[in-house]
Amino acid sequence: MENKREHIIRDKANKYNLPSPEKPIVREKLGNSEQKQPTRRKKSGVKSRFPILEVINRPIKPKYRYKMQLKRTFILASGYIFIMLLLIGKMTYLYMHKSEQYELIVLEMMGAQDVTINPLRGNIVDRNNKTIATSQITYHIILDPKILLNDVSVEQQNRTVEELANYIGITTQEIWDVINNNPNSSYRIMQKDIVTADKDMLAKLSLQGVWYEPSFIRTYPKGDFAASLIGFYNNQTGQYGIEQFYNDYLEGQDGRIYTTLQSGEIFMKETLPAVNGDTIVLTVDEVIQQQVERAMKEYVEQADPEGAAAIVMNPNTGEIYAMYSYPTFNPTTYGNLSSQVGQDVWSEMTAEEQSAQLNTAWKNYSIHNLYEPGSTFKPLMVAAAIDTGYLDVDTFTANCPGYINVAGETIKCWHTSGHGIQNVKQILANSCNPGVIAIAQLVPNDVFHSYMLQYGLLEKTGIDLTGESVGIIHSLSELGPVEKATSSMGQTFMLNAMQLLTAFSSVINGGYLLEPYVVSHIVDQNDAIIYKATPSLKRQVISTETSTLLAEYMRSVVVEGTGGFANISGYSIGGKTGTAEKGYPRAEGVEILSFIGYAPVKNPEVIAMILLDEGDEVVGGTAKVFSDIMKDVLPYLGISPDGVVETENDNLIEVPNFIGTDIYEAINQIHVKEFEYIIQGGGNVIIDQYPNANTKLPKASNITLYLETDSPENLIYVPNLVGLTVEQANAKLNATLQIEATGDGQIVTQIPKEGTQIDKGSKIIVQTMQ
Numbered sequence: 001m002e003n004k005r006e007h008i009i010r011d012k013a014n015k016y017n018l019p020s021p022e023k024p025i026v027r028e029k030l031g032n033s034e035q036k037q038p039t040r041r042k043k044s045g046v047k048s049r050f051p052i053l054e055v056i057n058r059p060i061k062p063k064y065r066y067k068m069q070l071k072r073t074f075i076l077a078s079g080y081i082f083i084m085l086l087l088i089g090k091m092t093y094l095y096m097h098k099s100e101q102y103e104l105i106v107l108e109m110m111g112a113q114d115v116t117i118n119p120l121r122g123n124i125v126d127r128n129n130k131t132i133a134t135s136q137i138t139y140h141i142i143l144d145p146k147i148l149l150n151d152v153s154v155e156q157q158n159r160t161v162e163e164l165a166n167y168i169g170i171t172t173q174e175i176w177d178v179i180n181n182n183p184n185s186s187y188r189i190m191q192k193d194i195v196t197a198d199k200d201m202l203a204k205l206s207l208q209g210v211w212y213e214p215s216f217i218r219t220y221p222k223g224d225f226a227a228s229l230i231g232f233y234n235n236q237t238g239q240y241g242i243e244q245f246y247n248d249y250l251e252g253q254d255g256r257i258y259t260t261l262q263s264g265e266i267f268m269k270e271t272l273p274a275v276n277g278d279t280i281v282l283t284v285d286e287v288i289q290q291q292v293e294r295a296m297k298e299y300v301e302q303a304d305p306e307g308a309a310a311i312v313m314n315p316n317t318g319e320i321y322a323m324y325s326y327p328t329f330n331p332t333t334y335g336n337l338s339s340q341v342g343q344d345v346w347s348e349m350t351a352e353e354q355s356a357q358l359n360t361a362w363k364n365y366s367i368h369n370l371y372e373p374g375s376t377f378k379p380l381m382v383a384a385a386i387d388t389g390y391l392d393v394d395t396f397t398a399n400c401p402g403y404i405n406v407a408g409e410t411i412k413c414w415h416t417s418g419h420g421i422q423n424v425k426q427i428l429a430n431s432c433n434p435g436v437i438a439i440a441q442l443v444p445n446d447v448f449h450s451y452m453l454q455y456g457l458l459e460k461t462g463i464d465l466t467g468e469s470v471g472i473i474h475s476l477s478e479l480g481p482v483e484k485a486t487s488s489m490g491q492t493f494m495l496n497a498m499q500l501l502t503a504f505s506s507v508i509n510g511g512y513l514l515e516p517y518v519v520s521h522i523v524d525q526n527d528a529i530i531y532k533a534t535p536s537l538k539r540q541v542i543s544t545e546t547s548t549l550l551a552e553y554m555r556s557v558v559v560e561g562t563g564g565f566a567n568i569s570g571y572s573i574g575g576k577t578g579t580a581e582k583g584y585p586r587a588e589g590v591e592i593l594s595f596i597g598y599a600p601v602k603n604p605e606v607i608a609m610i611l612l613d614e615g616d617e618v619v620g621g622t623a624k625v626f627s628d629i630m631k632d633v634l635p636y637l638g639i640s641p642d643g644v645v646e647t648e649n650d651n652l653i654e655v656p657n658f659i660g661t662d663i664y665e666a667i668n669q670i671h672v673k674e675f676e677y678i679i680q681g682g683g684n685v686i687i688d689q690y691p692n693a694n695t696k697l698p699k700a701s702n703i704t705l706y707l708e709t710d711s712p713e714n715l716i717y718v719p720n721l722v723g724l725t726v727e728q729a730n731a732k733l734n735a736t737l738q739i740e741a742t743g744d745g746q747i748v749t750q751i752p753k754e755g756t757q758i759d760k761g762s763k764i765i766v767q768t769m770q
Helices: 004-015 051-057 062-097 099-109 145-151 154-168 172-181 196-203 241-245 286-303 343-348 351-362 374-387 424-430 433-440 445-454 481-488 497-508 544-553 555-559 621-636 663-672 726-733
Strands: 112-117 131-143 188-194 210-219 232-234 237-239 255-262 265-272 279-282 307-313 320-326 398-400 403-406 409-412 420-422 512-515 519-523 529-532 536-540 574-581 591-599 606-613 676-681 685-690 702-708 715-717 738-741 747-751 757-759 763-768
Touching: 112 210, 131 154, 131 172, 131 196, 145 154, 145 172, 154 172, 154 188, 154 196, 172 188, 188 196, 188 210, 196 210, 232 241, 237 241, 286 307, 286 320, 286 606, 286 621, 307 497, 307 621, 374 424, 374 433, 374 445, 374 481, 374 497, 374 544, 374 574, 374 591, 398 433, 403 433, 403 481, 409 433, 409 481, 420 424, 424 433, 424 544, 424 555, 433 481, 445 481, 497 512, 497 544, 497 591, 497 606, 544 555, 555 574, 574 621, 591 621, 606 621, 663 676, 663 685, 663 702, 663 747, 726 738, 726 763
Parallel strands: 676 702, 738 763
Antiparallel strands: 112 255, 131 188, 131 210, 232 237, 255 265, 279 519, 307 320, 307 606, 398 420, 403 409, 512 536, 519 529, 574 591, 591 606, 685 702, 715 757, 747 763
């Protein structure tokens, strides 16, 4: 019984006269005689659904056929001519604009075997065209075994082999091994980088199957001069500094020697000369760089720091006149620091230690290392407060008792006995922490944060060197009262030295944040200038009026405040000292010292930054290094004296003789002279001091006092009593030390300071809050 599906199929088959499912279609083959010819459809009055077909199928009358052939020929010819014109235009463009590349393509299509000709790497010169890095022409000795075996007599073969072996210093058998192992080669390097004189000597011998391929070696005639700025050349490319950043300009274009083959034989040799690299002309001045390196090397030798940096710049253009970084290296022997650290020390290092030391030396401290700027940031914060109108310099004063309480945290001033009541100018001159924090508290958080961004602390400066790091600051959401307070005095955020110097420049140059640069222009091998740098303005951060005021205020830092050693007779010098704690948790004496100074004050033409990362105390510190450099640089740059002619020791204070005196008497004298002190050793009697008596120092300088006792077992460390009441302090001391107090309130200062070793039973003099 058929199912429903079969029934439906059968009904549809009957309805449309289709074969039934049981009877599939059978297509019968018909003979040729039986095949029906298609018949043309007769025209009817009904129009076709496809009128175009009627036109196509319509017979063409003979009289039109010739015209259509002409028209078709014209169209084809026009298309051909158009394509030819395009090809000719493209070839003309290639010839006019890319002839060298096109020539290379053509030669390669000719089936040529090529040999590379190395171009000379471009020179690096200072702004006065004095050579810093250059390339010396050398030659590779090339042996052609194929020619030697096939086209040279046995006598000439032996002569070539003997002369080469004699020059290179190997056996003739070694030469023959190269020949016999490579009979079809036309290019075997036998020795690299022979000097021109040796090449000329060998060329006179007319050795068959030998030719000389030009090459070069990179040389740095001035040794470690500006090494971190220049970088070095390795593995056929620039590494670090200018060598890397401008590698595309320096490397030039390879040349080729093409050997064209025909039927396996040499048909033609053609040489496409190399294009030598371009010359990089720096903004750096050799004379200024030498002055910086001389002063910094002396300072580094005395202080023995972890790192150091110095930058001299035009604050109005961003041109870098000098840049120094320590530790350093010699670009010629970039992989060996034995001359820097000593041969014995270097040879005793493991491979990992050597690698770490090299990586540190190759990096440019000025742009790579991040650090907390400390007090050198204070003028930037004060400028922002003035510029926004939150700080009125005519009416503002702040009291410094030696500390300030912020949200339950006590933040001390470096001058622990306090500065008293000060105006804005005095706060900058004294580098007073509580005073600067009081100013910062006037500025809303969002405004404070926006100015840090405007100063460029979260962006690269844009200097044309590789390896620049970017600063790290508190986000707006993280900027609480304590974070803003510590940030205002240059702590708890980090930046690189170049970032700080460009930001500081905006405070004294009219308010403009500029992009620093180290390359003045680039010259090709035809002495044509193909690139010229121009000053690049990022934005105006503060007003010209605010900038002028800050530049004048910072003159007081050098004349009256903490930067006395920066003074230069005859010139008005402004600047700011900086001492920043380093690392977390904080460690006593682990600091980064810095000074930024500029001249002249009314129209700054040069600015310099000196930085020392950890190191021993040196009289005068970074401010004195600035003075040592700039006293020669200012007249060299043609900057005329504008200040009062002063003697070397004007504004300096003479150090008393403390040897043999009681510690309390010495500390009292130190405070009267407005010095600071550091205690070494333990006891109550001073046996030595540094600097020596009668040395003249600016106020706020450190005096180191050396103590000694006959009973070392009787010594005790002085604890921190600041913040306690006198009653609490007595309880903490438990009668081991005595307190001499001016009242019963909270202690704000103490003598001696925390960490000093004194005899048991000695007194601690404290000052309490009134």
